[in-house]
Structure formats: C-alpha cells, structure tokens
Amino acid sequence: MFRDYMPGYVFNTTKTPAAAAHAWLTQAKIREGAPLSYLPDRRGDTGEHGERNEYGRDPDANRRVICPDSWAAKSGHPDTTPVTDISASDKPSCDEFTFAASYNSGGMPSDMGGTNQVTSGDKCAQTYATKLSDGTWRLYDDERTAAPTWSEVCGRSAMSGWVNSTSMSRFPTFAKELRLIDQDAYFVRTPGFDKCDASKPTIKCDIR
Template identity: 45%
Template structure:
C-alpha cells in the first residue's frame, strides 16, 4: 500500500506500508538508511569495502546516500530477471567467488585467521566480495537480469576481473590489507572487489544486516548506503594507497 502525504512543509512524499516482515509497518522509501560496519572489530572487512567504494569512481558503490546500493532480497521476494522469476543472491556470489575453475578464488595460505571471534575457536578462509552479492550492484549480476553494475564480470574471467586483496598478520601482531600480487595490479577501472579473508570476519561484519533490513523494511530495489568509520585520513586517490585506520 502506498499513501501520499502532502501536508508537510517539505512538500509531497510517499509512505509505504507492508506486512513483509514479522510485523506490519511503514517507511518513507525515498530515505536511504546507512548500514554501519563495525570497523573497530572487523577492520579488514571495513578496509576492503572502503577501498572499493572510495576508489572505484564514478560509481562509489554505497559510499553515500547519493551513490547507494540497491537491496536484492531472496529470490522469492525479488523480480530480477526478464521473466520476473527472481534471482538467487548466491548466484551473484558464485560468479564472483566460485565460478569456473580457472577463475575461482584460491585463498592465500597467509590470509590472517581470527579464531578468537568464534565461540568454537575455529576459523577458515573465505571470499569477501564488494559490492555485496545481495545487491543489484553486484558484479556477479548480469544486466539482462536487472543488474545495475556498469560492467559485470564476464563469463570468461568472472571474479578475476575484480580488485584482488587479502588480509595478512605481520610479525609485530598488526594486520594489513594488501594487494594480492598473484593477480595483475589493479587498474582502478574495475567495478568490484574480491578479498581473501577470514570467514569469521567476513560473516560477522555483516551479521547485523538482517535486523537492519527488517528495521528499515527494505524491499526489492530499496536503496541503502554503507557507513565505514575510521578511514577519514586515508587518500583513496593516491597511486599507492597507504593509510592507518583511526582508533
């Protein structure tokens, strides 16, 4: 249901009410909320997202409400595709991270692990992609199925076309996000990022997104942006990007 309210000082705006989530409610769909990544607890995931959204111009994927991402819910609730039959977000992730054998991510053996973040004290390596797989800006989503990425990955190269990084633990106990030199150096004309990263960091950094989507009642193609704190002193335009995260 859409209700138009025109008796406000700022002019007409739409209110949308739905029963998609556990309880009914209403939102102003023109408002783009910001998902805040916990940069202090998951700095590698935050640094990766910051790098891609700040360096890959002019898209600046999800950097601000002016350049938002568009949410793609599960295939039962999205109309992606020419047939409107919906697309699975895992299909996007597969193309970027696990596609054809020659293109799939091979995790670096020196990728930092964070077993301390797990109750079972376990961890493994994973593929962290940006833009997120559950967005229309995912480079794994073809334009023929409604994808909004200006240059989605090709069938030939898939995730190899993304900026490639990994997190490494240094001898002094600190962590750094590095360019993965097994691949060609980034040209910064890429439209996606792929990082070899701790599964705990990768998954937990987005663990609050479900409640975020529910709170702001995100439906198919609703916009949001990704708020990443701690990198205000970093210059994303430098030829070699070196910076330290703020405390």
Template identity: 40%
Template structure:
C-alpha cells in the same frame, strides 16, 4: 490577532486520519501582534494491517486554517488555509509513507524516498571494513557512498543473490588465495571470500545487465559475457609484523577501473560485518527494505593514502576505524 485550527485531514484508502480535538494543542493557538510563542499538535493516522503481503503508499496531509481578526477594524475578518503538501507524487516526495505487511505480517511503515545507512563495526571487523572502504574509495562506481551519491540497491531474491556470490566467490577461492595469518583467534578456522558490492544488491559485480544488474563485472577476455570475480580488484588480508594488511593478489595488479572487489579474509570478520544486516531483528527488517530500495554503506573507516610515486597506480594507505 490570528487563531489557528486544524479543519481537515487527508489520506488515501486504507488510511484513516484520527481527528485531534482542540484540547490536544500544546500551547495557545492564538497570537497577537509581536507574539512569537510556539504551539504544536500531533495528528495520528491508522492503516489497515488485516491482510498480509500488502504494500500501501500514503500521503498523510493536513490543512491548517488561520482566522485573522484585524485589531484596528480597518480590514474585515478573513480565513486563510494552509495545506502541508499539495503534491501527489509518490516517486520523489520525501513525505510519502510506505506501509506494508510484506516484510513481516505485523506491518510497519517507512519513508521510502529516504535511504537509510548501514554502518560496519570497523573496530571489531576491520578486514571487511577495510576491503569495502578500499573499493568504495578507489573504484569509479564508489558503491554505497553517500558523499558521492551512489547508493546500494537491495536485492530481495536470495536465489539471485546466491548466484551473484557464486560468480564472485567460487568455492575454494579464499582457501586457494588467502593467508591463514588473517584468521582471528582459535574459533576462526577458515578463510572466507568477501565480495563488494554485496551479492544481495543490484550493484553486485556478479549480476549481468540482462539480469537487472547495474554494475556487471565482465572480464575483457570473456566470450560468454557472464560476470566473474576475476574482473574485480583481488586482494587478501595478511598479518605483517603484528599489523593487518590488505595486499593485491599475487599476479594481479589493480587498474582501479574495476567495478567491484573480492578479498580472502577471516571468516569471522566477513560474517560478523554483516551479522546485523539480516535476520528477524536486523537492519534490513528494521528499515523494511524491499526489492530495489536504496541504502548507504558507512564503512566506519578512514585512510591516509599516498602513491608509491607520481606515475604509479599503486595505492598505499594507513587505515583506522572511526567507531
């Protein structure tokens, strides 16, 4: 016969285990030979949220002891202990918990070594989703692709993200290069420049390596070394025979070695695709993203593609929303 018990909880300073009583078990904690039933218990941990602007890393742990009682008397009674996690590595352990009162003062916790996924509403905002899908699928860095393993890294500094966007999308670029047929309804009154990867990421083409960027878009003819949207795949959305298309900008031909994209499209599509990312109740707050945290982008688009001919670098795809 084996009987289980929880005899030890472990947690760092600022974190206090709440010891559950034996009556908290669901199911019997005693097993006999051949018995395969299940038993479970929930252990709670309380952490200190009294100070704002704090971040803590916890490694909640528990030791389960098993008392063994040999039925035939041939062995002596013995106790074995099993500790859930003996590791102390916060850098990679998936059971590391990060709790903070920095993202908001009420506090909350996440598993920081798990990257969450932001999903576009491609059915509602197809132009933005199609553009991100194009860049994610056909450029070498595949930004935000979970399948390839190349996450986006959140940039929490709005001043830096605004700078990145200004470099990728100068004022007036969309109006000068777009097609008003992409506008979606009477309230959608202006074209907008959509940059991908996002300006609020370390993957932004507008962020130089010296500034901490991992994906700078520096034109081959640049003497200043300052990133520019001119080094990205440049496209515009346009309506053709009732179907929305994304074409390369006149005078530009993508080589598909670019690390980013910018596209002139509907303001409604561009803004709407990211409308639930920020804000008090958006993705970044719910996932408690902090500077340099990784996350994936699911464009919710699929595409059937064919090249114009065997020697062509052109990309021709029919895309459809998956949500």
C-alpha cells in the same frame, strides 16, 4: 512518506577492520561512494529463493560468480590470516564487494537489472587480509595478479571467514528494521576511514 531518506549499513570497524577496509576501498576507489541497490532473497526459511525480488534472483547465484565454492582455500592468497584464537575452526573465505545481495554485485546479470556484471571474480580488484605480529590488520593487493587499475567494477578479497561473516551478521536485522524492499537504495558506512584519501594510485591509510 520517507522516499528522500536513505539508510546506511555501518560496519563495526573495530571488530572487523579487514572487512571494513575492503568495503571502504572498493566503495571509495571503484564506486566513488555511490549507494547500493538492495536485492532481497526470500520471506522465510521455507520460502523460495529470490521470491522477494523482481527477477527471482537468488543472491547466492551472484556470490558463486565472484566467490566460487572453496575459492579461498584453493586460490586465495597464502598469507590470508584466519582468527583461530577466536574461532578454532576458522578458515580463509572469499569476501566480495559490493554485496551479493545487491543489484551492484558483479555477479548480477545485466538483463536482471545488474549494473556491474562480470563473467568471473577474476575480473575484480584482488586483495587479501593478513594480521601482523603486532596484532594489527592490513589489507594488501594480491601481488600474484596484476595491480588494480581501478577500472574494475568489483572487489574480491581473501580474509578470515569469521571476520567476513561477523562483518555482515547485523545486515539481516538492518534490512528488516529499515524495511528495505526490492531495489531500495542504501549507503555503506565504514567509520574510521573518513579521513582516508582514495585519490592516489597507491593507497596507504590507517584507521583513525
């Protein structure tokens, strides 16, 4: 009945600006605003991973391609800022976009319907999030690697673990309330970036 309706997951840009910036940059510069395709996992804590999608794919398997365990600690940019003032145990983490729980993840195999398969997160556009002394957040290219060409199919960013997890904390409720099923399409929305211009090779934009 509602096949022409496409929901949108909205980032809390005010609360997690770095994560929203990464999603916006990748979505605008690489994906050109295209919707995502949902990859559900399991029915409950006792279910089997991947039981709700056609290929039995565990989204964590996608995540491990782009964001291997301990990647941020071992290889993330040294200027990545944890928010220990909010969470004393906060550490840098790896944020991938598009989401691991999507068919558009760089880790999703092409023979399982993946649209952007890469062999490693090293193939993604590389950024990191840092907090300046005045309290503002900035998302920068990781200058230790080649600058993005924007022919990449994914983005990988080192950022606060608290920011990363908080930015996605409402996604399970979103998927449940909107009754998303395998391969359903949805948009990602990042309020505050609506007037940003992604058409230039070098992008400078402030949340408005």
